[in-house]
Amino acid sequence: MASGASVWELSDLCTPWCVHVVATLGIADHVEAGVTRIEDLAARSKSDAESLQRVLRHLVGRGLFDEPAAGVFALNDAARGLLHAGARIGFDLDGFGGRMAYVWGSLLAAVRTGAPEYQTVFGVPFWEDLEAHPQIAAAFDALMGPGHGTPDPEVLVTGGWDSVRTVVDVGGGTGSLLAAILRARPGVRGTLVDLPATVARSAEVFQAAGVADRVTTAAQSFFDPLPPGGDLYLLKSVLGDWPDREATAILRRCADAARPSGRVVVLSGVSPDESGPASPALLMMVLVGGKDRTLAAFREMARAAGLDVLAAQSQGTGRFVVECVTTTSR
Ligand SMILES: C[S@@+](CC[C@H](N)C(=O)[O-])C[C@H]1O[C@@H](n2cnc3c(N)ncnc32)[C@H](O)[C@@H]1O
Missing domain, CATH: 1.10.10.10 (Winged helix-like DNA-binding domain superfamily/Winged helix DNA-binding domain)
Known part of the structure; x- marks a missing residue:
């Protein structure tokens, strides 16, 4: 205390x-x-x-x-x-802030069940709630969008971008990271994967960045098979939103789509500390059952999904980037 x-x-x-x-x-x-x-x-x-x-x-x-x-x-x-x-935005009880505040009412249920109990308060799981309420989703986009830790594309792949022609941003939100990458790398094409209502809001982001002609979108769940054959699959601020079983399933979809030679790069949700306790991140727990993972825990999860950690490094911004290859590609 x-x-x-x-x-x-x-x-x-x-x-x-x-x-x-x-x-x-x-x-x-x-x-x-x-x-x-x-x-x-x-x-x-x-x-x-x-x-x-x-x-x-x-x-x-x-x-x-x-x-x-x-x-x-x-x-x-x-x-x-x-x-x-x-x-x-985060305080507005009439909007997104209300979702963030009232969800704490489900903490006891979450502790009792070990599962996210968002739907006991709002009737549906968090992501379905966002899909159904555009204004709430727009507030979430504003919190997640440009400025929310969009990394320098150069730092994403240890081996450089020469071999990267296609990037698939899985759970890429409204596309701000993908737009930044395509702006910085004119020879690269991208695919945004996210839920339909979120993908629908990405068009203006790509238009504004002047990269719309190099983007395709896949309005689908990342629990379903992903667009195959990409050189680089990105997961930014995605895995930390899910319990272990679902996070492993997402990684497995990435590994399947990336095989034989694509890479999977994870940003956020993995911490460099091999031995420390998992971050409390209790809001993630009540909201979506998510959590941050240590690199040691992530390695195990990646392995179960058919991925090996190739490199893990902190960037200047303090961001921790983990690059994986499919186990069969080594
Ligand atoms: C925390 S946001 C991260 C967005 C983006 N990667 C970023 O860093 O700004 C998580 C994203 O996962 C998406 N998402 C949630 N469930 C999904 C599912 N089943 N299939 C695809 N995307 C999903 C959400 O719509 C949201 O855009």
Whole structure:
């Protein structure tokens, strides 16, 4: 236990909910726009003035927002972190942030069953929920899209790009990584594999990058056979979303499609520490049953899927890249 923290402090749900509520109501933006009196903030945010004031005063007591005069609120450094809708996606209870917040209600069930229990709260598993709700999915895209750790394509393959003509990005989202690769490597063609609604949102990404003529898309599940014959199969931020059985199945699909001479490169979800404990990543656990894996655990999983780890290296950005070859290609 962190020193000095009582069990009551550790179990406080009040503060996180207050943060989510003021974020959802856009209070920081209203204050920045000069609306600072509680009655005006309540009117702007269509909320009840007394209730909003009680919430804001709780947050002021926790160091978020200032109250320079009674019933008048001001931004401080912490509150500036809630400015602008883009920064609040993860807190917005009416949208994606609500999914992230309410899913914690399934933690007990997840611990009891060892399986993700997202559907006990939302009726369907996480990925089906995104497929069915374009606005929620768009918020997820915004969190995952450009800027979310898109690596320099040059670092993806140890042997260089000379032998790579085709790249298949498996679970590639709306295509930002594939677009970056194709922009950097004009001789390379790419295939984006993802669920139908996600693939449908990729067209504008490829158009904007000027690479649409070198891309094909495969709107399908990565649990089904993948487009074969690619030189490089990428899995970025995919394996960490799945329990071992499913992660192995995805790797096996990649190995089958890559055989005999293609490679499989995994980014995110594997940590360099051979001996350390698996990362807690509890949100991944409740959301999708996922987890990060140590390189040692990943090696075993890859082997079971018909892959050998050829190289594993940390890049300058701290990103850990694992490159695999099919076991029969050695
Ligand atoms: C965490 S996102 C990573 C997206 C992208 N690789 C990136 O790093 O930005 C995981 C992706 O897996 C896709 N996905 C989930 N289930 C899938 C399935 N059964 N078949 C194909 N793609 C799936 C999701 O739609 C999502 O785009």
